[in-house]
Amino acid sequence: MLIACMGSSMPPRLRHAALRAAHSFREALASIDIVDDGDMVLTNFSPAILTAVCPQPGATPTDSGPDCFFDHGRDLCYLELIFALARNFQWRPHLYCHIDRAIGIIADCCSLEWCPHAFYLVGIFLRMSSEKVSVTSLSSITERQWWDMMRKAWYSAFRTIGNTRCFEVLPVLVEGTKKHIHIASKSELEQLIDDVDDLIRRVERRCLLEEREKVAPMKELRVVANDMLGKFSK
Numbered sequence: 001m002l003i004a005c006m007g008s009s010m011p012p013r014l015r016h017a018a019l020r021a022a023h024s025f026r027e028a029l030a031s032i033d034i035v036d037d038g039d040m041v042l043t044n045f046s047p048a049i050l051t052a053v054c055p056q057p058g059a060t061p062t063d064s065g066p067d068c069f070f071d072h073g074r075d076l077c078y079l080e081l082i083f084a085l086a087r088n089f090q091w092r093p094h095l096y097c098h099i100d101r102a103i104g105i106i107a108d109c110c111s112l113e114w115c116p117h118a119f120y121l122v123g124i125f126l127r128m129s130s131e132k133v134s135v136t137s138l139s140s141i142t143e144r145q146w147w148d149m150m151r152k153a154w155y156s157a158f159r160t161i162g163n164t165r166c167f168e169v170l171p172v173l174v175e176g177t178k179k180h181i182h183i184a185s186k187s188e189l190e191q192l193i194d195d196v197d198d199l200i201r202r203v204e205r206r207c208l209l210e211e212r213e214k215v216a217p218m219k220e221l222r223v224v225a226n227d228m229l230g231k232f233s234k
Contacts, residue, residue: 006048008055012066016074019052023077026084027165033090046085046094053078054101070108072115079109079120086127087165099128099137106141110148116159118152123169125149126176147180151188154195158202167214174217178224189229196222 004010005018022029022045032041053074055067062068082098085091102124109117129138153173160166177192184192200218 003044003048006052008051010055012055015052015055016066019049019074019081020077022049022052023081026081029081030084030088030091032088042091042094046091047097049078049081050097050101070105072112072117075105075108076115076117076120079117079124083120083123083127084165086124087168092128095124095128096137098124103137103141103145106145106149110152112152114156114159116156118149119156119160119166122146122149122153122173122176123166126169126172130172143180143183146176147183147188150177150180151184151192151195154192154199157195157199161199161202161206170214171217174221177221181224181228184225184228186229186232189225189232193222193225193229196225 002018002022006015006022010018029045079102082095082102086095102121106121109115109121112118125138125141150173154177157166157170157173181189181192196218200215200222203212203215203218
């Protein structure tokens with residue numbers, strides 16, 4: 001029923017309502033494994049999510065209307081859903097159809113202030129790029145795009161730490177940030193250090209052992225960023 005409601009022939013209001021419904025039980029969906037009818041769910045549901053936000057993939061995108069190319073609320077819902085599903089390695093091959101659209105909204109996500117869109121977006125890419133099978137589309141992401149997503153992800157990460165599933169991706173985000181940090185400007189490094197410091201303080205105040213274990217990689221990243229910042233002063 002939900003898949004049918006996301007169909008491209010359905011009105012936007014119904015498609016978006018179905019998307020929100022899927023979003024509301026995204027963790028249950030993410031736990032589906034390939035048993036019994038699970039494979040059918042994975043195969044059919046992922047393309048349906050895409051048509052819910054992009055009913056006519058080949059059509060020229062618009063900047064307004066219910067099916068505009070990027071919508072703050074709709075696409076946050078979409079990204080959180082795909083991020084949750086990508087946690088399960090059995091879902092990942094079925095999510096490849098979302099990569100091109102996700103790449104297309106990088107600039108929009110990175111232009112937002114204090115919003116976690118970039119965090120979920122880069123989390124999706126990092127999880128997908130961890131697959132042994134190469135996702136060809138990911139190679140089209142430029143280093144500048146990777147770096148912009150990384151720094152924006154740290155900028156808004158404090159808004160996601162209440163979600164354990166988001167917290168799980170931080171060590172991977174640390175490694176991804178180290179990989180692309182060499183192109184950072186002085187001001188970007190200063191902002192990154194502030195953001196990482198803030199997140200470390202927030203995590204340490206929570207006093208949860210499983211979370212505190214994630215602090216060490218963040219402190220390592222802070223050292224790397226500080227070392228790079230020091231080079232600007234020489």
